[in-house]
Every structure is written in C-alpha cells, then in structure tokens.
Amino acid sequence: MRIQEIYTVHSVYREDMKIRGYIFGRGEKSACIVGALRGNEIQQMYICSQLIQALRELESNGCISAGKQIQVIPVVNGYGINVGRHFFGVDNGDLNRAFPGNAYGEQSRRIAYALLEDVGAYIYGIQFASFYMEGEFVPHVRMMETGYQNASLANLFGLPYVVVHKPAPIDTSTLNYNWQDEMTAAFSLYTNKNREIDEQSARQAVAAVLRFLKRMGIIRYESHSGYISHVLYEQDLSDVHAGEAGIFRGLVKAGDDVRYGRPMAEILDPQEGMVRETILAPTDGIVFFAHTSALVLQGDTVYRLVHRLHE
Amino acid sequence: MIENITLLELPVGEHLAIRRNRICYKKESKALGRIAIVSGTHGDELEGQYICYEVARRIGERPECLTGIVDIYPALNPLGIDLANRTLPITGVDMNRMFPGSKDGNAMERIAAAVVDDLIGADLCIDVHASDIFVQEIPQVRLSEEFADRMLPFAKLMNVDMIWMNATATVHEATLAHSLNTMGIPAMVVELGQGNSINMIYGNQVVDGIFNVMHEMGLWTGDVAPTQMPAISSDGKVEFIRSEAEGIFLSRIQHNHFVSMGELIGEVVDPITGEVKSRITADKIGLLFTLRNYPLVYEGDLLARILTDITHNSSAIRE
Numbered sequence: 001m002r003i004q005e006i007y008t009v010h011s012v013y014r015e016d017m018k019i020r021g022y023i024f025g026r027g028e029k030s031a032c033i034v035g036a037l038r039g040n041e042i043q044q045m046y047i048c049s050q051l052i053q054a055l056r057e058l059e060s061n062g063c064i065s066a067g068k069q070i071q072v073i074p075v076v077n078g079y080g081i082n083v084g085r086h087f088f089g090v091d092n093g094d095l096n097r098a099f100p101g102n103a104y105g106e107q108s109r110r111i112a113y114a115l116l117e118d119v120g121a122y123i124y125g126i127q128f129a130s131f132y133m134e135g136e137f138v139p140h141v142r143m144m145e146t147g148y149q150n151a152s153l154a155n156l157f158g159l160p161y162v163v164v165h166k167p168a169p170i171d172t173s174t175l176n177y178n179w180q181d182e183m184t185a186a187f188s189l190y191t192n193k194n195r196e197i198d199e200q201s202a203r204q205a206v207a208a209v210l211r212f213l214k215r216m217g218i219i220r221y222e223s224h225s226g227y228i229s230h231v232l233y234e235q236d237l238s239d240v241h242a243g244e245a246g247i248f249r250g251l252v253k254a255g256d257d258v259r260y261g262r263p264m265a266e267i268l269d270p271q272e273g274m275v276r277e278t279i280l281a282p283t284d285g286i287v288f289f290a291h292t293s294a295l296v297l298q299g300d301t302v303y304r305l306v307h308r309l310h311e
Numbered sequence: 312m313i314e315n316i317t318l319l320e321l322p323v324g325e326h327l328a329i330r331r332n333r334i335c336y337k338k339e340s341k342a343l344g345r346i347a348i349v350s351g352t353h354g355d356e357l358e359g360q361y362i363c364y365e366v367a368r369r370i371g372e373r374p375e376c377l378t379g380i381v382d383i384y385p386a387l388n389p390l391g392i393d394l395a396n397r398t399l400p401i402t403g404v405d406m407n408r409m410f411p412g413s414k415d416g417n418a419m420e421r422i423a424a425a426v427v428d429d430l431i432g433a434d435l436c437i438d439v440h441a442s443d444i445f446v447q448e449i450p451q452v453r454l455s456e457e458f459a460d461r462m463l464p465f466a467k468l469m470n471v472d473m474i475w476m477n478a479t480a481t482v483h484e485a486t487l488a489h490s491l492n493t494m495g496i497p498a499m500v501v502e503l504g505q506g507n508s509i510n511m512i513y514g515n516q517v518v519d520g521i522f523n524v525m526h527e528m529g530l531w532t533g534d535v536a537p538t539q540m541p542a543i544s545s546d547g548k549v550e551f552i553r554s555e556a557e558g559i560f561l562s563r564i565q566h567n568h569f570v571s572m573g574e575l576i577g578e579v580v581d582p583i584t585g586e587v588k589s590r591i592t593a594d595k596i597g598l599l600f601t602l603r604n605y606p607l608v609y610e611g612d613l614l615a616r617i618l619t620d621i622t623h624n625s626s627a628i629r630e
Binding site: 009010011012086087089090091092097104105106107109110132133168169170172239241244245246247270271295296297298299300301 | 319320321322323324327397401402403404408409415416417418421443445484485551553556557558559581582605607609610611612613
C-alpha cells in the first residue's frame with residue numbers, strides 16, 4: 001500500500017487538512033473509491049477504512065491483479081468531521097456541490113478540482129454517498145441518468161437494488177455527475193447510516209465493492225455472488241408523506257415488505273402523546289427509504305416504497 | 312392584505328408560514344398589472360427586509376398613486392431568518408437551489424412549489440438578495456445571459472450601479488429567478504450590501520429603482536426619483552481577486568471605488584508573527600464593486616471583484 005497526498009488545505013489556526021489516497025497495485029488506474037465528502041459521513045469513512053484493511057491483506061497475498069491499480073480516499077472533508085460540521089470551511093460549502101471545481105476558486109472548489117483531476121483518471125469510480133434527508137435506505141447502487149450510465153455494470157455489485165436517477169440541475173455539481181463527465185463509470189453506494197456506524201451494512205458495502213472489483217478482474221478474490229439487483233427508476237418509487245407534524249413512531253423499517261392499507265407509522269402529539277395520524281401503506285411494496293428522526297414536519301417524505309414488489 | 316401562501320405544521324405548536332402582503336387599492340382583476348418583491352430566501356441576507364418595508368411604507372403614504380398590485384414576500388425562508396441561517400434549517404439545503412420545487416415532493420420542495428405557484432401571473436418579480444456575510448456588494452442586478460434580452464430593459468430602470476450578466480447557467484438553473492423566467496414570468500435578482508446587515512443608503516437607491524420600474528409599467532403614478540444608468544458587465548470584464556494565502560485580510564481600500572493600476576487593495580497578515588503574508592494590489596483599473604469584509608481567509612477566498620474596461624466617467628461610478 002502506498003499513500004499519496006492529493007491536496008492540502010492550510011488554515012490560520014488549524015493543522016493542515018490533507019486529503020490522502022491509499023493505493024494498491026500498480027498500473028492501469030482501474031478503480032477509485034471515495035468516502036466522506038461531508039463531515040457527517042462517518043459510516044462512509046468507516047466503510048473505506050475497512051476496505052483499506054481488506055485490500056491491504058489482498059495485496060500482501062498477491063491478489064491484486066497485475067497491471068491494475070486501486071485507490072481508496074476515505075476522507076475528503078476532514079476539517080468538517082473533526083468539528084461535527086456537515087459542510088466545509090468558514091463559508092460552509094458543500095463539497096458534493098462544488099464539482100467540477102476550479103483550480104483558482106475558493107477552497108471548496110479547489111478541493112473539488114484537485115480531487116476530480118486525480119480520480120477522473122480511473123476507469124471505475126465508487127462513491128459512498130449520503131442523501132440530504134435523514135433516514136435509512138436499503139443498500140443500493142445509485143446512478144445518474146447522464147447518457148453514460150450503465151445499469152448492467154451496477155448489477156455487478158450484487159446489492160439488492162440499482163436506482164437510476166434523472167439528474168436535476170442541482171445534481172450537476174456532484175462528484176458522481178462530473179465523474180461520469182470524465183468518462184469514468186461512476187456509482188454511488190448508499191447504506192443505511194451516515195452519522196452512526198452500522199457494522200452489518202458496512203460489511204455488506206465492503207463485500208459489494210470487493211465483488212465488483214473481482215468481477216472486473218481487478219482483484220483475485222472468492223466472494224458470494226450477492227443479489228441479482230432489481231433495477232428501478234427513482235420516479236417510479238411511491239412517496240408517503242406525513243399529513244401532520246409531531247413525534248414520528250415508525251412501525252416499519254427500510255427493507256420491510258408492507259401491504260396496502262396496513263399501518264406504517266404513527267405521528268404523536270409531542271406534548272399530549274395521543275396519536276394524531278396513523279400513516280397507512282398506499283400500496284403493496286418494499287420500504288426503500290424510511291424516515292428515522294424522532295420528529296417529523298407536516299409534508300415530510302417519511303417513506304419511499306418500491307411499488308408492488310415483494311420480498 | 313396579508314395572507315399565508317403556504318402553512319406547514321412544525322412538530323411543537325408552531326407553523327412555518329410564508330406570508331405575502333398584497334397591496335392593491337383597486338378592485339382586483341387579472342387586467343391589473345402586478346409586481347412581486349421577493350426576499351429572504353437566504354436567512355442571513357437581510358437587505359431585503361428594509362426594501363420590503365420601505366416599498367410598503369412609500370405606497371402607504373401615497374396610496375392613490377398605486378394603480379396595480381404590489382405583492383411583497385419579505386421572508387421566503389422565515390426560519391432561516393429567525394436563526395440567521397443561510398440555508399433551510401434541519402436539512403441545510405439552500406432554498407435557492409430547489410426551485411421550481413415539487414407539489415408531490417418533501418415538505419421543503421412543496422413550499423418552493425407553493426411560492427412559484429403564487430408568483431404565476433406576476434408581470435415582474437424582483438428577487439432581492441444581499442451578499443453573503445463575507446463580502447459587500449454595490450447595488451446590482453444579476454441576469455442570466457439566457458434571459459438578458461428580455462430582462463435588460465427592466466434592469467436598466469432599477470437605479471443600480473451595475474448589471475452583471477452572468478453565463479454560469481448551471482448555478483442559476485434551480486434558482487427562483489431562473490425558474491420563473493423559464494416559465495415566462497419576467498424575474499431578476501437584485502443584490503446589494505452584505506449579509507446580516509442593512510445598508511439603508513443602498514436600500515433607498517434600490518427602492519427608488521423599484522418605483523421607477525413600477526412607473527414605467529404603469530403601476531405607479533406618483534413622482535419617481537431620477538435614476539442613473541448602470542455599468543453593464545457585457546461592456547467590460549469582471550476581474551476576480553482571490554487570496555494567495557491563509558490569514559487575516561485587512562482591507563486598505565474603500566468599497567465602490569474606482570481603482571487605479573497598482574493601488575493597494577489589502578493585506579493578508581499573520582497575527583502570530585506580525586508578518587504580511589500577501590499584499591494585494593490592483594493589476595487592472597476599474598470599479599471595485601465587491602470587497603471582502605470578513606477577515607479570516609483561506610487561500611483562494613474572494614477578496615475583491617473589479618469591473619474593468621469601463622471609463623471613470625461612467626455615470627454609474629459614485630465615489
């Protein structure tokens with residue numbers, strides 16, 4: 001394993017923030033894995049750390065294929081993680097909305113530029129990403145519909161779902177979108193946590209990446225075949241909204257099979273405790289996303305369902 | 312008449328309400344002209360609070376002069392304003408990157424859709440922004456080049472110092488102004504001053520411009536103040552000056568100033584050693600329309616912007 005410093009941020013009163021890449025094998029830049037772009041992406045950083053452990057062992061056993069190079073960048077926004085802040089720097093910029101960046105712009109754009117300059121050279125790009133709404137997902141691979149996306153390749157991770165997402169204007173400044181623009185086959189992997197570590201889904205994510213690397217001939221590794229992924233388009237998910245605000249008591253969780261008309265959640269009056277609303281399933285399906293915060297606003301999306309799909 | 316254009320319940324005994332004051336002294340009909348003044352999308356930008364107040368106040372003084380409808384929306388992000396928070400609380404999402412919203416989306420997307428829905432039918436929407444908390448700006452209209460042909464005649468009436476036509480469409484695509492223009496509702500962004508503060512001189516200048524626009528649109532029969540012709544960025548070039556080092560920026564120049572070649576703009580210093588790490592001088596002549604006020608800087612942070620290739624005698628330049 002070799003370590004390279006991709007970019008360094010200098011601050012007046014903090015030590016330098018160094019963005020480090022951990023490199024395995026030598027030769028063609030085959031696959032690059034990126035972790036925490038945001039300061040709350042602890043699970044994403046953890047998954048990368050476990051991946052580095054696994055790749056280090058594979059490398060010492062000679063299991064990185066000849067002429068192939070893998071890079072893992074566990075942390076981009078170290079400053080944010082150290083102070084428990086979602087975004088970067090004094091101007092609180094979202095690094096995953098700073099791409100393609102600018103070599104002469106403000107720091108967040110320079111970081112994005114330097115990162116993309118480095119990772120854009122890889123054939124496959126994998127980002128452990130997070131969603132702006134707090135909640136749990138079933139583990140899945142997400143791809144943007146840029147015209148370059150390849151859902152068949154995404155299947156090779158062996159995760160239960162592949163979601164194809166039509167990019168909105170705001171998505172055009174993400175790493176995933178710009179990675180695809182660099183002709184890297186880019187995938188975003190979502191597990192069920194951000195701020196907390198979930199060992200089970202972290203293991204599943206590490207296994208999915210190793211499975212993908214094996215199937216692309218980048219490592220020699222024996223792994224379980226995983227799932228034959230169910231490919232779905234984001235616009236086909238059925239959203240379930242809260243009609244009232246209050247304390248959210250979820251009765252089902254991500255991955256559960258729900259039936260039409262059955263209770264999915266209750267919203268309680270936060271002071272008197274009575275049930276203000278019982279949210280019923282609008283369709284049969286699998287819970288793809290579940291709100292997990294204790295409180296809910298009126299109109300919040302509390303569940304997203306894969307319509308008429310069963311376990 | 313003050314109405315809630317959207318009302319969303321929060322968990323504990325409160326609603327998130329976006330309010331609109333419709334000022335109209337005629338019998339309301341679709342035939343009446345309508346202008347919308349919108350502000351407070353970013354909770355740390357308060358310049359629009361004064362502008363909304365002053366527009367309502369001046370109309371209240373001469374109600375007989377109003378011949379159409381003026382809709383005032385002072386706070387599209389009321390919780391952000393209450394917290395001095397630029398973004399939407401809880402999610403941290405920039406509200407001005409989620410338009411036109413979605414009626415079937417999450418709570419905040421529905422709010423954005425309700426705002427757009429309420430603005431449909433306006434003959435003009437003026438979206439008032441301050442700068443952020445880091446730099447101060449002269450009063451200016453910012454236009455996307457995509458809609459410049461249609462919006463430039465309105466912008467020239469606004470009594471601003473400058474019109475900046477900016478081609479970065481990606482940045483603008485999810486904003487309120489871009490969404491409205493795409494839907495055929497003329498909309499422009501006015502930017503002035505600095506975050507978390509109010510500059511009443513700039514505010515009055517823009518309010519004079521708003522009444523001038525209303526007069527030209529036939530919505531206002533009262534007197535209007537003389538307005539100036541702005542400098543237009545398509546006639547010149549915007550020069551960005553960024554910090555070459557991390558440190559504390561000490562400004563050595565006045566804002567809204569015509570700089571000459573080699574003039575000192577400021578210094579980046581190191582408080583521990585007492586050293587000057589970087590001296591920033593103008594390498595172009597022009598109007599210094601942006602100047603950093605917030606001292607702490609990283610390498611690459613914006614310190615100043617100069618509109619170059621314009622003449623010192625331009626009527627827009629007021630030292």
